[in-house]
Amino acid sequence: MRWAVILLTTLLAGCASLGERSSAAEETARSFLQAVADGDGAAACGALAPETEAEIDAPCEQSILSEALTAPSPVADSRVYGQSALVTFADDAVFLAVFRDGWRVVAAGCTSRGERPYDCRIQGG
């Protein structure tokens, strides 16, 4: 009985943790797209993963604003697996990964191509 309680508590904690991680990934994706829509290039670049930022022409703060990313619509779906996440909006998808300071955007402006990798406006090397 005691083991059943411990197991149930652990499972519920796992679910809560997954829910929290999913919300945090959604928030990072939304903030990133909102920063681009608001013309706040510094905030948008600050949300990028290092390799993704390195692929954008310097200065990132200006170049990121010309990437034709759409403003965030309501989240349609979010999937979190281990260190990676995919947040899907009505007309955009954002890939994220966990870094020391939390979620960061790995690729954005992505559209599905079925079994092939997503086609993304910005992504790392």
Add this chain to the structure above:
Amino acid sequence: MRRALRENSLGLVFGLLFLIVLVAQGFAGHADFNQQQIAAGLEPVGLGRYLTSASFAADVAENWQSEYLQFFLYILLTVWLVQKGSPESKKPGEEGRESDREQKVGPYATGDSPAWAHAGGLRRALLSNSLGLVMGLLFAGSWLAQSIAGAAAFNERQLRDLQEPVTWAEYLIEPDFWSRTLQNWQSELLAVASMVILSIYLRQRGSPESKPVGAPHDATGVEG
């Protein structure tokens, strides 16, 4: 204490070796996982995070399920199938579940038989099949765990490669699931077939898994 250790040395040594190798697998798997993370331009993870990851769970479970499947099949198939000359087999003609007298159950149970060997009905049926049943359940549980953890680990790699994740049901028909499963099954089946056939002609002096060194090649079911 020393006597207890000696009398249980086989189980203890294998248990200890299992733990040592599992820890070693944890370290090696952690290094491999982080190599992939760094190659993808992502952050390496700590050992604790890796040991609780789907990737580690899938790697562990996929090997466990095949080992339990091996023993489950071996225990059940050796009831009805024989291999002439193998110490792992019953003698030809002895196939089947055998009589109550041979199995020492019901009225033929002896004073030191397990309690449920004296009983009838469900309890006797459970004891009579408990080894195969538990191995089968451990196989099914490990395989289920492999499928769940494997789906999450597969999806993590999919997202790392900017590809679409799949549901658990979709993962069950993914090549990744069957490749991981079948590569383990074939190796286990090869190991059993090798043991059954090689033990006809080869010997290991002192091992109960072998015939006595001087036993003839066609002696079946004789353990040294």
